[in-house]
Amino acid sequence: METIYALATARGKAGVAVIRLSGPRSFSAIENLAGSLPEPRVAGLRPLRDDAGQLLDEALVLTFVEGHSFTGEQSAELHLHGSQATVAAVLRALEKQEDLRLAEPGEFTRRALENGQLDLAQVEGLADLIEAETEAQRKQALRVLTGALGDKAAVWRSRLIRAAALLEATIDFADEDVPVDVSPEVLELLAEVGLSLEEEARGVAVSERIRDGFEVAIVGPPNAGKSTLLNALAGREAAITSEYAGTTRDVIEVRMDLNGLPVTVLDTAGLRETEDYVEGIGIARAMERARLADMRVFLQGDEGSYLELQPEADDIVVKGKGDLRGNDGFSVSGKTGLGVSELIARIVKILNVRVATAATATRDRHRIAIERAMKALESARNEVMNGPDRAELAAEEIRTAIRALDSLIGLVDVENILDEIFASFCLGK
Ligand SMILES: Nc1nc2c(ncn2[C@@H]2O[C@H](COP(=O)(O)OP(=O)(O)OP(=O)(O)O)[C@@H](O)[C@H]2O)c(=O)[nH]1
Ligand SMILES: [K+]
Ligand SMILES: [Mg+2]
Numbered sequence: 001m002e003t004i005y006a007l008a009t010a011r012g013k014a015g016v017a018v019i020r021l022s023g024p025r026s027f028s029a030i031e032n033l034a035g036s037l038p039e040p041r042v043a044g045l046r047p048l049r050d051d052a053g054q055l056l057d058e059a060l061v062l063t064f065v066e067g068h069s070f071t072g073e074q075s076a077e078l079h080l081h082g083s084q085a086t087v088a089a090v091l092r093a094l095e096k097q098e099d100l101r102l103a104e105p106g107e108f109t110r111r112a113l114e115n116g117q118l119d120l121a122q123v124e125g126l127a128d129l130i131e132a133e134t135e136a137q138r139k140q141a142l143r144v145l146t147g148a149l150g151d152k153a154a155v156w157r158s159r160l161i162r163a164a165a166l167l168e169a170t171i172d173f174a175d176e177d178v179p180v181d182v183s184p185e186v187l188e189l190l191a192e193v194g195l196s197l198e199e200e201a202r203g204v205a206v207s208e209r210i211r212d213g214f215e216v217a218i219v220g221p222p223n224a225g226k227s228t229l230l231n232a233l234a235g236r237e238a239a240i241t242s243e244y245a246g247t248t249r250d251v252i253e254v255r256m257d258l259n260g261l262p263v264t265v266l267d268t269a270g271l272r273e274t275e276d277y278v279e280g281i282g283i284a285r286a287m288e289r290a291r292l293a294d295m296r297v298f299l300q301g302d303e304g305s306y307l308e309l310q311p312e313a314d315d316i317v318v319k320g321k322g323d324l325r326g327n328d329g330f331s332v333s334g335k336t337g338l339g340v341s342e343l344i345a346r347i348v349k350i351l352n353v354r355v356a357t358a359a360t361a362t363r364d365r366h367r368i369a370i371e372r373a374m375k376a377l378e379s380a381r382n383e384v385m386n387g388p389d390r391a392e393l394a395a396e397e398i399r400t401a402i403r404a405l406d407s408l409i410g411l412v413d414v415e416n417i418l419d420e421i422f423a424s425f426c427l428g429k
Helices: 026-034 084-095 107-114 120-131 135-145 148-171 183-212 226-234 277-292 340-355 364-385 388-409 415-423
Strands: 003-007 016-022 044-049 055-064 075-081 100-102 214-219 252-258 261-267 295-300 316-319
Touching (some): 003 084, 003 107, 016 026, 016 084, 016 107, 026 044, 026 055, 055 084, 075 084, 107 120, 107 415, 120 135, 120 388, 120 415, 135 148, 135 183, 135 261, 148 183, 148 388, 183 261, 183 340, 183 364, 183 388, 214 226, 214 340, 226 261, 226 295, 226 340, 252 340, 261 340, 316 340, 364 388
Parallel strands (some): 003 100, 214 261, 295 316
Antiparallel strands (some): 003 016, 016 075, 044 055
C-alpha cells in the first residue's frame, strides 16, 4: 500500500494548516523531518527540517497507529503555521522522500471505506458534512456519518434474514406435513419491515431538500414589493427594484440560511394580464417555478390577482408595503424591515414541520434501493399467501430485498457508486 499525503485544510492564509499522511511510511516520513516522534495520539511540538538541515517550521506532530486512525492505516498529521509558503516548503520536503505521493481527492476517505472504518452511507454523510452550510444540513449529515442509516439497515436485515430462514426451514418439508405454519410470523416480519421502508422512502424527499435547500417563491402582483422584500431577506441588492410595474422578468434565486434552514428564495415577475411579449414569458416562468417551489409567499398589493396561482395549505399570504398600512393584520415591508423577521419565523416554522419528517436516508440512490427492496418484499408477501409450496420463491424475493438494502451501506454494488461520491470530495479528505 502506498503512503499518501495532502494538505487537509483549505488553501490560503490561516492560523494553522494541517498536512496528513496515511500508509506504512507515514511515521518514518515524519521522523525524517522531525527527528523523533511523540507517543501515538499525543501531540508533540517538533522542529521540522529538510534534508539539508534547514528549519522549515515548528509544528505539532500527531501519529496514529494502524487500526486506530481515520483511514485505518498508520497515519500522521502535521499542524503547521498556516502560511502558503510554510505549507509549500513542507510539501516539497515530503515530495522528495521516497515511496510517498500526493493523495488524490477523497483518497483518505476511500481508504477508510476500504478498511471498513466507514460504510458507504457514512462516506456520503461525510461528503454532505463537508458541504454543510446550515444547521439543518450539519445535523442531517452528522446523523448519516455516525451510522444511523447503517443501524436501520441492520435491523431490517436481521428481520428479513429471520423471515427467509423461517421459510427455508419449511422447504425441506414441502412434501410432508409441515410441523408448524410459519406464514403468520413471516407475514408479520414482512409487514413490519415494509412499513418502516415505506416511511423511510417517503422521508427522502425532505432529506433531499435539507441537502439541496427548500425553495420559497415570492409571488404577487406587480409593484407589491417582491424584489424589495427579496433584497431585505438577502441583505443585498440581488434584484432590481423600481416604481415601474413589470420590473422583474427572470426568476431571481438567492440562497440563504433562514434560522438554520437552507432556503433558496425566488423573486418572480409580478402577476397580471399583459400584452407585453417578454413580460408574458416572465409571468409564465413565475407561475411555473412558484408551483414547483416547496412553498409560496403571496405578497398582496393594493390591487391585482394572482392569475391562476392560488395559495395552498402551507403558503403564506401577507400584505406588502406594511409601512404604508395602519394596524392592518400581518404585513411586511422590505423597505423598512417591518415584519420581515416575523415572516422568516413563519416560513421556518412551516418548513420545520417537514424537516421533522425527514428520513435517515438522504439520497435518491437510497430511495431507489429502498423501493427496490419494497417491491421484492411485496412479491415475497404474495408468494407466502400462495401457500407453503411457494416458500422457496418467497425466500428468494426476500434475499433480493436484503441485497437491495445491503447496497445502502455498500456491502454490494460499491464500485459504480464510489467514483460519483468521491468526485465531490476535495483534496486531503
Ligand atoms: N413604502 C414602501 N415602498 C416599497 C416597499 N417595497 C417596495 N416599495 C417600492 O415599491 C416599488 C416597487 O417595488 P419592487 O420591489 O420593485 O416591486 P415588485 O413587486 O418586485 O415589482 P415587479 O418586479 O414589477 O413585479 C419601488 O418603488 C419600491 O421602492 C415597502 O415595503 N414600502
Ligand atoms: K416594480
Ligand atoms: Mg420585482
